[in-house]
Amino acid sequence: MALDPLLLDQVLRTPEGRDVTTSPIVTAIILGDPANAADLVPALERAGTLEARNARRVLCLFGPQAAGPLVAKLAGAGLDARREGLEVLWCLLATEDQRTVRDALVQAGPGLEVLLDDRRPVPNDLPAYMESDFLGLVCDEAFLVARELLDPEYDSSLFRSLDKEGRDQEIARFKRQAPGAAVA
């Protein structure tokens, strides 16, 4: 059952100085059901806002069971939410063992396929002083997140050095072998 929008709104408006992760609404209600992760995704669309920051912090408190609902919702979400959401997926799974990661990515399979097909550039809002050594498309980010989760030792330098065509081929190969069709 979807979270009460008023309750959710109250949590997402928690001021910066207060720790949203310790809110009783978060600990007793929101985190009680991994499916609730999906209800936090729309707030990720509002990049740079208090609501988006709080949504991300709360999302990262979930366990690996939230990966499926999160990615399913991301499949229908906008660009900012997808970018943030992929980092949240990392947050949910990077600390888990390989079997758990694999199971979670199988659950997330259909949504992940959508992200692996998203050829829009990741929004570039990095300040000029950052040396952005790689800034690809949403599909590239989705690939790197899934690939590195499945193999923490994976050397991504080659993928990052490829042109778009080369990266597309790598992603196509991954989709044939990994998540959903792939991971299973």
Place this chain on the structure above:
Amino acid sequence: MAQKIIVAAGLEIRDHQGQEMLRFLNANADAGQNSTWTYPKGAGANAKYVVEVVYTMAEFAKALDTPDAYVVYEGHSRLGQGPAFGPANTPHVPDKQAFPVNPWGVHFRMGYDATDTEALCDLVEHSVAPAEYDLTAAPADAFLPEALKTATDKAKRVEAKIKRGRMRRSHLCPVRGAWRTFKACEPALDATTTARGDAPLKDRHFYGLQTKLCLPKSRPDDLLTAVQVGSADLDAVALKCKVLFMASCSSRVHYLAPLTRRRKAAKSACKFYLTSAVPLAYHARNFIEQVFKGVDPASRRGSKAMEKALNGVPKSGRVHVY
């Protein structure tokens, strides 16, 4: 005894993320002498944590060998060339009089034998001329990232064709992966002189193109070249610290393998926190905040909590513990 946290604030990033960390420390801890802070406030000699902020390569090296310290490097990865340090507000092309040695070209060597770097967005942008790494002469057992291994194979294949007379060196410019000179293929770039008076691309080679956001849309492709790095500075320390957090761009890509190799050789138990992408978060500040809250980044449970907290903020660059 107080737990020591040493933050090495790197070139340029010290002027951005570093300032936020100082604001946090000044607001939440007692400032002492020589860029140190103690926490909790008012604890004096009974402080639980001592934070030291350092700004030089020598201090970073010393930090890595400080027994049981938590060390954070917050700075540029310099595309795998290594941490770089310098004064506050160092410009991208430092004036030769004020900076006889260009700090953008001095790195703590802790990488692969070589890294790929950008002719325009790095070498020209910072007026640096690191020693070139000849892809066609790379030994079979060279310690290289996959990207450069592949680039080496391609360059060697082209070179073999030239040696067999199946390709002419004068026709190399359009050949993908060929190790060709700027002089022959990009003469204008070969002659480029920076405001510092250097010609960083003079007599240099490149092997590929990559679209870069730092360049104008009229010419978005940068030229990739390979430069020598090595791990001389890393090999000189025993990694006695308990935790090393490389809060720099894609530190996992550039430094995981060299760090792992050194950890094994030095029989160190240091835990590495590395990023998979470009981090824009205030990682040093957030790391310290979590430690002040009682999170132990070196323990199994604590490192999980720390990792979640660091990734819980936007543009974390995907932190993981190795």
